[in-house]
Amino acid sequence: MKKIVQQYYINLFLTDRLFIALAFCVLLFILKFFLNWLGEIPEMATGVVFALLILDIVILYRNKAGIEAHRLTSKRLSNGDENPIQIEIKNRYGFSVNLRVIDEVPFQFQLRDKDFRLNIRPGDIKSIHYNLRPTKRGEYDFGFIRIYTGSSIGLVNRRYNFDGSRILPVYPSFINLGLYELMAASNHLTEFGIKKIRKVGQSSEFDQIKNYVGGDDIRTINWKATARKGGLMVNTYTDERSQNVYCIIDKSRVMRMPFEGLSLLDYAINASVALSKVAMLKQDKAGLITLSETIGTVVPAERKAAQLGHIMQVLHKEKTRYLESNMESLYSTIRSVIKQRSLIVFFTNFESLSALQRQMPYLKRIAKYHLLLVVFFENTELKSLSSEPAKDVEGIYHKTIAEKFIYEKKLMALELNKHGILSILTPPQKLTINVINRYLALKAQQRI
Incomplete structure (x- = not known):
């Protein structure tokens, strides 16, 4: 039980919207010292915020696997070329969700910009596409796909982790x-x-005998084959x-x-x-x-x-x-x-x-x-x-x-x-x- 609670706690993140709401509640309590007519409004506002907070958590955690995602790449990367990377995400919640997707690319790229934001309606699948250009051969270790999921309430985000620690080799350029x-x-x-x-001269390696067509070199006419067939035949040659x-x-x-x-x-x-x-x-x-x-x-x-x-x-x-x-x-x-x-x-x-x-x-x-x-x-x-x-x-x-x-x-x-x-x-x-x-x-x- 403790492990399950800890797992939920680790993947729960508070949003800026929650802190703004709490700051507003604090401001109401301060104003109450000077404005008596506020009465119970600060307490009621705080109660509403915490009620929405609990509701938001229940909505996000009610579905054990509300989001599915996986990274699509080739089995190896091509050195010096633009290699396409695709992330497919499916929303299994019964409502639209706001997502922040962070792909942990290998440290060799020194990139921190693979941060995407999107909204997915219930049951929809969306794809994210980007390219990576490695400049050294070797082993490249991809980290997790981190997806921060939020409802329309937006007080907390639930984090999902997918496709952790996948190693791809980078081979000499093969894409082209x-x-x-x-x-x-x-x-x-x-x-x-x-x-x-x-082409200079004629290759000495014989290929075949074929019918003469306009443009063929008349020096390659095979007179014996021509006599047998009753029509012009030429020898063709190929490169050594x-x-x-x-x-x-x-x-x-x-x-x-x-x-x-x-x-x-x-x-x-x-x-x-x-x-x-x-x-x-x-x-x-x-x-x-x-x-x-x-x-x-x-x-x-x-x-x-x-x-x-x-x-x-x-x-x-x-x-x-x-x-x-x-x-x-x-x-x-x-x-x-x-x-x-x-x-x-x-x-x-x-x-x-x-x-x-x-x-x-x-x-x-x-x-x-x-x-x-x-x-x-x-x-x-x-x-x-x-x-x-x-x-x-x-x-x-x-x-x-x-x-x-x-x-x-x-x-x-x-x-x-x-x-x-x-x-x-x-x-x-x-x-x-x-x-x-x-x-x-x-x-x-x-x-x-």
Whole structure:
């Protein structure tokens, strides 16, 4: 019995309306000392307030489960994307109720604004929608849905608690994977910022023989099939398949820099997942290697259905390290693991030309056996700083230094191209688009 009373007491909250009513009663008692004609009015007013208070409590607690609510989310959250969250609330009271709904979102978001107010008629169901954008991978612990319920009397609120302590994992960005897949399959990549690539030459992998239609290349006419069928027949070819595409992700300290809440490592991870998805859609094999002062995870290139899920599971746990990457170990691993010529997309970052030159001998050795694409990042903060007009001498100094670093990044790309190494210098926000675009260009040019 004591436990039940305590439970009711814990979830009972007095409202501002009650305190205002009590303050009014106190004022009446004070005025009674000066105005005798008030008589018993203060006592009667106080009695009415307490009677309404008891009535309000009885109304709210008469129904053991007057409110039902639950949180609707996906089983996992997508890092760097807007994830929809929905709360459904049903009123099982026989009257309209005023609700204050507080959703306790994980502490990583540092949000205190998920506070909603609504009115629900008896038997109705209402939904609350909002979005959350995580910027770090890991486990996110949702707290309770706190619902404070009040009747039309409004002297007290009854609190309900739902869906306490629900943990959701945050995985590399997967929400837009279906969009990338659709765009790549339908050849409408320009709609997503990916430009069309003109095909050079003819793929050597035969696909089928079909009837000639206007626009087909007359050089592909199959004269033997034409003679047999009595109508023009042409050979069709498809892109080379079953090529290896490896994403190598640098986890060293150069990838800790944040942009718009996401670290460079998270941008690289999201782009690797998207590229792996598109590569398998194009019938290529996707693999993964992570690197810091030692070799992290090695996922051999495969095209099986579970490969993308395996890659995401591995990348879900990766974190940046504080030491420099071991390029010698990377070269040895590539030579021992990757036996055939492959496309290697190396996600890293260089903040100075000397840093690139230290790694250049190993990059040239890798490029000797594989098609190497080095992806590194523009510093968008420096770019915005250089575009702002200088207001004083200090501003001129900062702008000059920013332009110097921007120019040095371009020199790095030229240095890589001089040694026959492909490169992408990209803003972090456009990384995925630019990497997929380059992959499709290399496929169209039959370089892999």
